[in-house]
Every structure is written in C-alpha cells, then in structure tokens.
Amino acid sequence: MEYVSTRGIAPKVQFDAALLAGLAPDGGLYLPVSWPTISADFADMPFAEAAAVILEPFVTPWLDRKALLGMTTKAFSSFSHKDVAPLRQIDDEDWLLELFHGPTLAFKDVAMQLLGVFFDHALSQTGKRATVIGATSGDTGGAAIEAFKGRDQADVFILHPKGRVSDVQRLMMTTVEDRNVHNIAIEGTFDDCQRIVKTLFADRAFADRVGLTGVNSINWARLAIQTVYYFTSLAALKKQTGASAASFSVPTGNFGDIFAGYAAKRMGAGVAKLCVAVNRNDILHRTLTTGRYEPQGVSPTTSPSMDIQVASNFERLLFEASGRDAGAVRALMESFDKKGAYEMPAGWLAKIHEDFISERVSEEEDAATIAEVDKRLGMLIDPHTAVGYAAAKKARSSGALSGPIITLATAHPAKFPDAVIAAAGKKPELPARFATLFDLPERYETAPATIDAVREIILRDARAGK
Numbered sequence: 001m002e003y004v005s006t007r008g009i010a011p012k013v014q015f016d017a018a019l020l021a022g023l024a025p026d027g028g029l030y031l032p033v034s035w036p037t038i039s040a041d042f043a044d045m046p047f048a049e050a051a052a053v054i055l056e057p058f059v060t061p062w063l064d065r066k067a068l069l070g071m072t073t074k075a076f077s078s079f080s081h082k083d084v085a086p087l088r089q090i091d092d093e094d095w096l097l098e099l100f101h102g103p104t105l106a107f108k109d110v111a112m113q114l115l116g117v118f119f120d121h122a123l124s125q126t127g128k129r130a131t132v133i134g135a136t137s138g139d140t141g142g143a144a145i146e147a148f149k150g151r152d153q154a155d156v157f158i159l160h161p162k163g164r165v166s167d168v169q170r171l172m173m174t175t176v177e178d179r180n181v182h183n184i185a186i187e188g189t190f191d192d193c194q195r196i197v198k199t200l201f202a203d204r205a206f207a208d209r210v211g212l213t214g215v216n217s218i219n220w221a222r223l224a225i226q227t228v229y230y231f232t233s234l235a236a237l238k239k240q241t242g243a244s245a246a247s248f249s250v251p252t253g254n255f256g257d258i259f260a261g262y263a264a265k266r267m268g269a270g271v272a273k274l275c276v277a278v279n280r281n282d283i284l285h286r287t288l289t290t291g292r293y294e295p296q297g298v299s300p301t302t303s304p305s306m307d308i309q310v311a312s313n314f315e316r317l318l319f320e321a322s323g324r325d326a327g328a329v330r331a332l333m334e335s336f337d338k339k340g341a342y343e344m345p346a347g348w349l350a351k352i353h354e355d356f357i358s359e360r361v362s363e364e365e366d367a368a369t370i371a372e373v374d375k376r377l378g379m380l381i382d383p384h385t386a387v388g389y390a391a392a393k394k395a396r397s398s399g400a401l402s403g404p405i406i407t408l409a410t411a412h413p414a415k416f417p418d419a420v421i422a423a424a425g426k427k428p429e430l431p432a433r434f435a436t437l438f439d440l441p442e443r444y445e446t447a448p449a450t451i452d453a454v455r456e457i458i459l460r461d462a463r464a465g466k
Contacts, residue, residue, distance in 0.1 A: 008326025
C-alpha cells in the first residue's frame with residue numbers, strides 16, 4: 001500500500017515511511033492511495049487477530065500477517081479487559097463502546113500501544129534514533145508516554161496546555177521517571193501546542209536534524225489502528241442482536257477518532273451515520289451546519305480533551321469530499337493560514353452530509369447526562385463520553401439518527417473526578433494500580449507558547465542528531 005499527501009506535492013511513500021514521518025513534508029496528511037475492502041467475520045475473533053486482518057492491507061509489504069499478528073498480540077496484552085474494546089448495552093438501541101481498558105484509561109491507548117511496537121520495529125530496521133513529538137489536550141500525552149517510555153531509540157516530547165488538563169491526565173504524564181520522556185507545559189491552549197508541533201515539522205532542516213516524528217492523530221498509523229474497533233463493535237452488535245449496521249456518536253476534538261469511523265465505512269464496515277459530538281467549542285458543528293470553518297477561541301469545559309478549535313484531521317475529510325483534489329485542498333489550507341477561516345465549496349459539504357451529522361452539547365446537558373446514566377444504570381461515565389451519549393439522544397429525538405447507535409466511551413470516569421462528582425455526587429475510583437499516582441513526584445518544565453522555546457528544549461535534550 002502506498003500513501004499520498006492531502007496537499008499533493010509530497011511523493012508517495014510506503015507505510016513505514018508514513019509512520020516515521022507523521023506529517024507529510026508538504027504539510028499535508030497521509031492517506032492510502034485507495035481504500036481496501038475488509039470482509040472477514042470478526043464475531044468470535046480475538047481483538048489482536050482482528051487488528052492483524054484489518055491492518056494487513058495497510059502495512060504490506062513492510063510486514064507480513066505473521067509478524068503483524070505478533071505485534072498486535074504484544075500491543076494488546078496490557079489491556080485489562082479480555083475483549084480490549086467491549087460493547088455494553090445501556091438502552092434499547094443504545095450502546096457504549098468501552099475504549100478505556102488500556103494502561104492509561106483512554107481510547108488513545110488502543111492505537112498508541114501498537115504504534116510504540118511499530119516504531120520499535122521501524123527504528124531497529126534503520127538503526128537510527130527518533131525524536132517523537134506530540135501535542136495533547138489530555139489523553140494523547142499519557143498514552144504516548146506509556147507506549148514509548150524507556151525505549152532507547154526514541155525520545156518523547158509531549159506538549160500540554162498548562163492548567164487545562166485534569167490532574168489525573170497530567171500526573172499520568174509528569175510522574176513517569178524514564179529519562180527519554182520530556183513533558184513541556186505550554187502557557188497557552190491545545191491549539192497553541194498543536195500549532196507549535198506542526199510548525200516544527202514544517203522546519204525541514206530542524207526536523208531532519210533531530211529525526212522528528214509525530215504520534216498525534218496526524219500520523220496515519222494512529223487512525224488506521226482505530227478503524228479496528230469500529231469493525232469489532234459492529235461484529236459484537238450483530239452477534240448480540242442480528243443488526244448488521246449502526247450509527248456511531250463520537251466525542252470529537254481533533255477529528256481523528258471519527259475519521260477512523262469514516263475510513264472503516266469506506267473499507268466495508270456497516271457504519272450508517274457518524275455523529276460529530278462536540279461541547280461548546282463547537283467549530284465542527286458550525287462548519288457542518290454552515291460550511292464556514294472559522295475558529296472563535298477556546299473556552300475551557302469539563303471535557304477538556306475536546307477543547308479544540310483547529311481540528312487537524314478535518315483536512316483528511318476535505319480531501320475525500322473534494323474527490324481527492326489535492327490542489328483544491330492545498331489552496332483552501334493556504335487561505336486558512338492567511339485569513340484564519342475558509343468557506344467550504346457547497347458540493348464538498350453536501351458530500352460530507354452523506355456520512356456525517358453533528359450535535360452540540362452544553363455543559364448543563366453534559367452534567368445532566370452523567371447524572372441520568374448513574375441514576376438509571378448505577379454506572380459512572382466521563383464527561384467526554386457524556387457528550388457523545390447526549391448527542392446521540394438529541395440526534396435520535398430529532399430524527400437525524402435511528403436504529404442502533406454506538407457511542408464511543410473514550411475515557412475512564414476517574415480521569416475526570418471533579419466533573420463526575422459535580423454531576424453525580426459520587427467520586428469515581430481509579431483502578432488499584434494507580435493507588436500511588438497522587439503521591440509520586442512530578443517532572444516537567446514550563447515554556448511560553450512559542451516555537452523557538454520548544455525548539456531549544458528539543459535541541460538541548462534530544463539524543464538524535466548528536
């Protein structure tokens with residue numbers, strides 16, 4: 001399988017090159033030249049085996065099925081649930097896809113654990129070191145650090161917005177002692193963190209010098225792995241109910257997780273509609289409603305991983321909606337860089353509406369949903385999952401969605417105890433393995449939201465290029 005950039009200038013590459021590059025050198029995002037068709041029956045297949053079947057077309061010829069299965073088996077062995085991503089019914093036609101059974105209690109673990117194994121193999125083939133950089137709104141950082149800590153061939157630099165992640169999210173990053181892990185608290189928003197990362201990738205001399213690579217969802221490998229649980233959840237639903245299709249409500253910030261659902265649909269999964277579920281930072285809802293993409297500033301919420309105004313992966317959807325017109329996408333992105341906004345062509349928006357709807361959930365609706373689920377089921381959910389479930393209920397009520405709806409439960413409620421306590425009056429407990437988390441010393445440094453400040457830290461601490 002070869003990969004092309006959404007901006008059309010970078011040459012085609014194989015999977016391992018796209019993996020290590022993260023962002024294409026022309027500033028675009030990699031996508032496969034064509035979508036493979038997956039038709040296997042996953043009903044009784046272990047998650048690791050299903051992952052090998054689904055990912056094989058993407059990694060060929062870099063890996064064969066046997067090698068890939070060995071990697072997926074290793075990656076998912078650390079999950080606390082035998083199904084890795086179990087499906088749980090919560091109403092007549094509503095389901096939660098529990099994606100928080102990994103080592104850092106967030107959906108990012110599903111992709112990141114395998115990504116770390118992929119990187120190990122790719123770097124061992126080159127004999128080089130890499131500098132892994134990532135921006136996090138909360139969960140990506142902890143998952144990346146857990147996946148890459150202690151690896152001799154990679155240094156990890158994670159940027160998080162200071163004071164804008166939960167205490168548990170922060171501590172899962174800053175209490176890790178491995179010397180290849182570097183946490184940087186940026187005095188700004190997640191969008192500032194993401195802007196710095198993308199700009200550093202665009203500095204080709206710097207990127208080449210330190211072997212820069214990324215683990216944000218700009219890295220196609222992340223999204224490819226995330227397609228797996230769309231297939232496995234649909235197989236579980238069919239086994240339990242006979243239904244062959246379902247809509248998905250996805251708590252959405254950077255548009256990566258929901259784009260994985262779109263990719264799964266293109267690959268043959270029975271995905272009916274995809275609901276873009278957002279909090280009051282509702283740029284994606286406004287864009288899908290009006291066709292105009294215009295950031296309006298970030299407002300802190302109880303679902304901080306979604307407090308984003310520049311959703312990088314939306315460019316991938318623009319590429320598909322435009323009929324893969326890389327020149328048109330490039331022009332639109334250049335216009336956005338200059339003007340800070342763009343108008344989507346009407347034909348593109350109509351194409352997007354074939355697969356996507358959107359719903360906005362207020363802070364009050366979010367809290368009410370947490371309380372309602374607890375009262376009805378005796379189950380606590382985190383505020384991001386609550387956004388997804390509230391959006392699903394609103395869409396069903398309006399008639400925008402019908403039939404089975406699977407909401408992605410993206411994080412364990414104990415990662416956001418303050419929000420859950422305020423809504424339900426109960427404290428969600430961390431699993432026993434995190435009993436000492438709040439007692440551990442932290443290690444991080446604070447930096448202004450400037451490219452130069454972060455560049456200097458990386459040049460000082462990265463081993464690659466020295």
